[in-house]
Amino acid sequence: MSVSMLSTFVKPMHRAGIPFVAGFAAATLVLFWIWDPLGWIGLGLTVWCYYFFRDPVRAVPQNRGLLVSPADGVVSLIGPAVPPAELGLGPQPLTRVSVFMSVFNCHVNRAPIGGKVTAVAYRPGKFLNAALDKASEDNERNALAIELDDGRKIAVVQIAGLVARRILCWTKPGQTLRTGERFGLIRFGSRLDVYLPEGVAPQVALGQTCVAGETVIAVLGQDMLQRHATME
Template sequence: MRQDDMLSTVVKPIHKEGYKFISIFAAVTFVLFLIWQPLGWIGVGLTVWCYYFFRDPERQTPFREGLLVSPADGVVSLIEPAVPPVELEMGDQALTRVSVFMNVFDCHVNRAPIGGRITKIAYRPGKFLNASLDKASEHNERNSLAIEMADGRKIAVVQIAGLVARRILCEVEEGSVLQTGERFGMIRFGSRVDVYLPEGVEPLVALGQTMVSAETVIADLESREPRRMAEAR
């Protein structure tokens, strides 16, 4: 492996939200070293964690027509029928919801699962329950986006704050046009993103599957393949 390739596996681009937090962690670490050296080394570890939390690596996004990719790194925690958030005004029909849970070690930059125009963005305050729980979709703080594709169909993408998350960041506006895999926001510090698939579209992922944002294909809108099954091996 070339030296620059090795370096790129360790040194990652940082989301702009991260610089102030990394600076705070580094400053506290300096103070901890002045108080007691072992505490300082604990601070070093936490500063490194903070750096990697805000990492924002490049991703290789498949762009064939109809492919819908994961909006987040993490694990598929739920696949079930559910009605999209009422504030998106997408009707009361239950659609297949795929939930991706991000722990505090995952990359937290969120990306558009498919290209299209954002027709609605709706923020709703709420609780901070464990984001892996089903009821988090209803009760937790959330930010919902409706993305209209070229064929007129819409998908819903919902950023949900978690147990230790205290801020949802959305960097796009209504009317914005996104490409598949394009960054649209992030959540700190542990959270979940839900994707509501169009009617009749089956997910190509399974519960417990590890997802890579902008790379892992969640569904193929052009396919009639039945829902995939998986088992731990």
């Protein structure tokens, strides 16, 4: 198999998955020792675990004012909602775009747009089905506020799902993110919410499949620069 074909099927894995894949692999060896059919089941689960933590390179569009999807998955909700109070963005509803990730999606989360992180706020909670609207309020979540060059802010919120039990975020207040830069990860099924600035309309539809770092979900203004992309 050529290198290009191999890279199509074998993606790099995020380091957060190493302990899980190692655990599945060790259990698989034990299962093979007990009974071969169980071992093959364990091998399949080990491959799935590796696939879950994949971290593929993405071609991130760099036009000024583009908001890209922060997650792989399907647009499950579009509509007005109040951003998490802990971010201090005010009580007025903003347009929220929610991207639901199944256990088969890549779960590495990416910044929807470049800017300065002004707040990072974690809140524990329940583990309801992340596709439900009330998951935004009730579930475990981690919220970021990103300030743009023109002073406007957007919110991006990691929401734990039915089987998710751990939200990872390695981004801190004061840090500057690039569009499409990796900022966190959620283990095993979850959702990402993006709250758009006032007056900005989403460019995606319910049920649309999104690719993190690549799919444009909104456009801020008309001052676009010549299109190019970087590999992230």
